[in-house]
Amino acid sequence: MVRWQPNAHGRLEQAAMQLYREPGFEQTTVAEIAARAGLTEHTFFRYFADKPEVLFSGAAALQELMVNATVGAPESSGPLEAAAAALDAAARVLEERREFARQRQAIIAANPELQERELKKMASLGAALADALRQRGVRDPAAGLTAEMAIAVFRLSFARWLDEDNGRRLSQLMRAYLGELKALTI
Amino acid sequence: MVRWQPNAHGRLEQAAMQLYREPGFEQTTVAEIAARAGLTEHTFFRYFADKPEVLFSGAAALQELMVNATVGAPESSGPLEAAAAALDAAARVLEERREFARQRQAIIAANPELQERELKKMASLGAALADALRQRGVRDPAAGLTAEMAIAVFRLSFARWLDEDNGRRLSQLMRAYLGELKALTI
Numbered sequence: 331m332v333r334w335q336p337n338a339h340g341r342l343e344q345a346a347m348q349l350y351r352e353p354g355f356e357q358t359t360v361a362e363i364a365a366r367a368g369l370t371e372h373t374f375f376r377y378f379a380d381k382p383e384v385l386f387s388g389a390a391a392l393q394e395l396m397v398n399a400t401v402g403a404p405e406s407s408g409p410l411e412a413a414a415a416a417l418d419a420a421a422r423v424l425e426e427r428r429e430f431a432r433q434r435q436a437i438i439a440a441n442p443e444l445q446e447r448e449l450k451k452m453a454s455l456g457a458a459l460a461d462a463l464r465q466r467g468v469r470d471p472a473a474g475l476t477a478e479m480a481i482a483v484f485r486l487s488f489a490r491w492l493d494e495d496n497g498r499r500l501s502q503l504m505r506a507y508l509g510e511l512k513a514l515t516i
Numbered sequence: 517m518v519r520w521q522p523n524a525h526g527r528l529e530q531a532a533m534q535l536y537r538e539p540g541f542e543q544t545t546v547a548e549i550a551a552r553a554g555l556t557e558h559t560f561f562r563y564f565a566d567k568p569e570v571l572f573s574g575a576a577a578l579q580e581l582m583v584n585a586t587v588g589a590p591e592s593s594g595p596l597e598a599a600a601a602a603l604d605a606a607a608r609v610l611e612e613r614r615e616f617a618r619q620r621q622a623i624i625a626a627n628p629e630l631q632e633r634e635l636k637k638m639a640s641l642g643a644a645l646a647d648a649l650r651q652r653g654v655r656d657p658a659a660g661l662t663a664e665m666a667i668a669v670f671r672l673s674f675a676r677w678l679d680e681d682n683g684r685r686l687s688q689l690m691r692a693y694l695g696e697l698k699a700l701t702i
C-alpha cells in the first residue's frame with residue numbers, strides 16, 4: 331500500500347539540500363535524506379533516480395522550455411532574438427527559485443563530479459538550442475555560434491545574479507549581457 | 517641504466533592512437549601500448565601520466581600559447597581582437613597536427629569519459645583566456661563573454677575543419693566564424 335505523502339518532493343529536496351551542504355554531497359546517503367524528510371528510501375527513489383538528480387532534475391524541464399521559446403519566437407526574429415526569447419523564458423522560471431539556485435551552486439562548486447555533470451548539462455543545452463535554431467531555418471555556423479553565445483550569456487549572468495544582492499532581476503542582467511556582447515563585436 | 521630510446525614519445529603516441537581506435541580506448545592497456553611501440557611500461561610512464569594523457573598532453577601547451585598570444589596582443593587591440601590573436605596562434609600549431617587531431621576527435625567521440633575530460637579542458641581554457649583578458653585591463657562581463665565567444669569559434673571551426681577535405685586552413689575558418697559572429701550581433 332502506497333500512502334500519499336503531502337509534498338514529499340519538496341520535503342526530500344529540502345532535506346537533501348541541507349545535507350549536501352552539511353556534512354556534504356559525498357558524505358550524505360539516500361537513507362539519511364529520507365530519514366530527515368520523515369520518508370522512506372523507497373519514496374526518495376519514486377521522485378529521484380539518484381543523489382545528483384535532486385540538483386539536476388530541473389535541467390531537463392528548463393531545456394525544454396528554452397527550446398520551445400526558441401522555436402516559438404516570432405518568425406521575424408533573427409537568430410539572436412530567438413535565443414534571447416529562450417533566455418527570457420529561463421529567467422522567468424529561475425527568478426522564482428533563487429534561494430534553491432544559490433544553494434545548488436555552492437554544492438556543485440564543492441564537488442568535481444557535480445561540476446562535470448553541470449558542464450555536460452550546459453553542453454547538452456547548447457546542442458539543443460542549436461537544433462532549435464536549425465528548426466527555424468538558421469544555418470550553420472550561425473546556429474551553433476548563436477547557441478554558444480546564448481549559453482555564455484546564460485552562464486555568466488546567472489552566476490553574477492546569484493552573487494549580487496541588489497534586487498536586480500536575472501532577466502535584466504541577461505539583457506545587459508546581451509548588450510555587452512553586441513558592443514564587443516562592433 | 518636508462519637507455520635513450522630514439523623518438524620514444526612519438527612511437528608511444530602512435531602505438532596508443534592505433535590501439536585507442538582498434539580495439540578501443542577502454543580495451544587498451546599501457547602494457548599493450550608499450551609492447552606495440554617496442555618499449556617498456558616504465559618508459560610509457562616517463563612520458564605520460566596515464567592513458568588519457570596521450571590525448572590531452574598537448575592541451576596545457578596550447579592553453580599557454582593562447583594565453584600568451586592574448587596577453588601579448590598589441591595594446592591597441594580590443595578584447596575580441598586580442599582573443600583572435602589567440603585563435604591564430606592555436607591554428608598555426610593545430611594545422612601541423614591535423615591527422616593526429618582527427619584521430620583524437622574520433623577516439624574522444626567514442627568514449628563518454630574522454631568527452632567529459634574534453635569539456636573540462638575547454639572550460640579551463642575559457643577561464644584562462646578570460647583571465648588573460650583581465651590582465652589586459654578588460655573588465656567583466658566583457659572579459660568572460662569575449663573568452664566564451666573565442667571558445668565557441670574555436671570549437672566549432674575546429675570541428676568543421678576536421679570534417680572537411682577541401683584544403684581550407686583552420687586559420688581561415690576561424691576568421692570566417694569570427695565574421696559570422698559579428699554579423700549575428702548587428
